[in-house]
Amino acid sequence: MMGAVAEAARKGGARTVGVIPHALVDREWADEDADDLLRVETMRDRKALMEAHGDAFLALPGGIGTAEELFEVWTARVLAMHTKPVVLLDVDGHYAGLLAWLAELRERGFVSQFALDSLVVADDVQAALDACQSNV
Helix, strand or coil, X not given: CHHHHHHHHHHCCCCCEXXXXXXXXXXXXXXXXXXXXXXXXXXXXXXXXXHHHCCCEEECCCCHHHHHHHHHHHHHHHCCXXXXXXXXXXXXXXXXXXXHHHHHHHHCCCCCHHHHHCEEEXXXXXXXXXXXXXXX
């Protein structure tokens, strides 16, 4: 999905930067068309570089890798390690189960309301993009 997003962004005139660990260049899709394709040693290096250079974080519908990256950047925001927007695009209820679980965690005292409030949930692309623009 990220390849499609990057391609559409370039078609719209945007500059794109890809970040991929060396070990995944042959196993995954490396965006050779990116304006910059940065190769790093590890996934941790990748996430640190993206966090340092990103203005906002938008999680599209995805799987465990997306969830892992979402939780890491969201936790960093809750801990005031950054103040950048963290946005979850919940198209067609993709994250309904996750959101229900988070609400249950709040009810049980494992997640604060502040933490939940710091994650912006949008159900359409324009609302998600608008949320990414806030505080930037």
